[in-house]
Amino acid sequence: MAEKFKKSYKFAYLSSLYITIILTLLLGVFLYTQSEFSILFLLGFLIACYIVCFLIIQYRVEKFIYRRVRKIYDDIEMLDVDTLGDSPVTTDMRTLIKEVEKFAQKRKTEIETLKVREDYRKEFMGNISHELKTPLFTVQGYILTLLDGAMFDPVILKKYLSRADKGVERLIYIIKDLDMITKLEVGDLNLNYTNFDIIELVQSIFDLFEMKAAKKNIALIFDMNYREPILVHADKERIQQVLSNLIVNSIKYGKEDGTTEISIENLIKNKVIVRVTDNGEGIAQAHIPRLFERFYRVDKSGSRKEGGSGLGLAIVKHIIEAHHERIYVESDYRIGSEFSFTLEKVKEFPIVNVGAKTT
Structure with a gap:
C-alpha cells in the first residue's frame, strides 16, 4: 500500500470561500441595520472566517475522505494490482476516479482474455x-x-x-x-545444438518417406542440385522432426502425381530459410491463423482418416520457436501450400543451380 498522502486543497478552498462570502454578507447587512457598519471589522472577519473554515473543512475532508480512499486502495491491492501500488494516496476525487477507471479497464481486458482462454480450454x-x-x-x-x-x-x-x-x-x-x-x-525440453548439413538431413528424410510418397506417386525433390553442403546450427533431431512432419503433411494432403519440393535459400548474413512447397489441396485463408493450434484440423473427417495426432504443426511451431526462429505459411486453396522456417547457418556456402534433382 502506498503510504504517501497526496493532499488536495481545492474542495476546502472553494467551500471556505463560499461560506466566508455568505457569512460576511449576512454580517454586513446586520451591522448596516444596526448602524454599526465597519469596513475594517468586516475585512478582519472575512479573513478570520476564511482561515478557520478552511482549516476545519480541510481537516474534516482529510479525516473523512482519506480513510475511505485508503480503504479503496487496500481493497484494490488485495486483487494484486501493480498499477496502483506505487501511486500516492490522494483525496482528489478526479485523480482517484481516473485510477479506478484505469483499474476497471485492465480488469475488463483480463476478464476477456480469461474468457478466450476458457473457450480454448x-x-x-x-x-x-x-x-x-x-x-x-x-x-x-x-x-x-x-x-x-x-x-x-x-x-x-x-x-x-x-x-x-x-x-x-x-x-x-x-x-x-x-x-x-x-x-x-x-521450456522443459533441452536442445542439443550441433552443426550439421541440412541438405544431407533432407535427403535422409526423402529416403525415409520415399515409399509413402510412391503410393500417391508424389515426387520428393529439391528445387535445385546442391553441390556443396549447407551447415546450420541447431538441434538436428528436432529439426528432423520438423521436416518430417511438414513432408508427411505434404504427402497426406498432396495430389496424386504431385510434388513436394524443398529449397534452402540465404536469407540474411547468418540465416537460411528452408521452404517445403507442395501442389496439393491448399488451405483456405480462414484456417491459416489457427493452423498451429493443438488438435486444430482444417478437414476433420479427412484428417482423421489420414491418421496422425493432430499435434504435428503445433509441435513444429514450438520447436522452431524454441530455436528462437520464425515459421511462416502461405497457401492458396486447391493450388498448394508452402511452409518455411529460418535457421542459423554456420558458414555461407555458394549455391549452384545445375538443374533439379529428384528422388
Whole structure:
C-alpha cells in the first residue's frame, strides 16, 4: 500500500470561500441595520472566517475522505494490482476516479482474455477427448468381440489383435506428442545444438518417406542440385522432426502425381530459410491463423482418416520457436501450400543451380 498522502486543497478552498462570502454578507447587512457598519471589522472577519473554515473543512475532508480512499486502495491491492501500488494516496476525487477507471479497464481486458482462454480450454479438452476415445473404443470393441468367443477362431484372433495393436500404437503416438508439446510449452525440453548439413538431413528424410510418397506417386525433390553442403546450427533431431512432419503433411494432403519440393535459400548474413512447397489441396485463408493450434484440423473427417495426432504443426511451431526462429505459411486453396522456417547457418556456402534433382 502506498503510504504517501497526496493532499488536495481545492474542495476546502472553494467551500471556505463560499461560506466566508455568505457569512460576511449576512454580517454586513446586520451591522448596516444596526448602524454599526465597519469596513475594517468586516475585512478582519472575512479573513478570520476564511482561515478557520478552511482549516476545519480541510481537516474534516482529510479525516473523512482519506480513510475511505485508503480503504479503496487496500481493497484494490488485495486483487494484486501493480498499477496502483506505487501511486500516492490522494483525496482528489478526479485523480482517484481516473485510477479506478484505469483499474476497471485492465480488469475488463483480463476478464476477456480469461474468457478466450476458457473457450480454448473447453475446445482443447473436447478435442483431446475425441482423439483419445476413438482408438480406445476401437481397442475395447475388438477385445470385447474376442472375449465373446471370437478368440477361438485363429484367423479372427490374429486379425483383431493386430487391429487392437494399431489402436494402442495410435494412443501411444498421441500421448508421446502431448508429452513433447507440453515440454516445449513449459521450456522443459533441452536442445542439443550441433552443426550439421541440412541438405544431407533432407535427403535422409526423402529416403525415409520415399515409399509413402510412391503410393500417391508424389515426387520428393529439391528445387535445385546442391553441390556443396549447407551447415546450420541447431538441434538436428528436432529439426528432423520438423521436416518430417511438414513432408508427411505434404504427402497426406498432396495430389496424386504431385510434388513436394524443398529449397534452402540465404536469407540474411547468418540465416537460411528452408521452404517445403507442395501442389496439393491448399488451405483456405480462414484456417491459416489457427493452423498451429493443438488438435486444430482444417478437414476433420479427412484428417482423421489420414491418421496422425493432430499435434504435428503445433509441435513444429514450438520447436522452431524454441530455436528462437520464425515459421511462416502461405497457401492458396486447391493450388498448394508452402511452409518455411529460418535457421542459423554456420558458414555461407555458394549455391549452384545445375538443374533439379529428384528422388
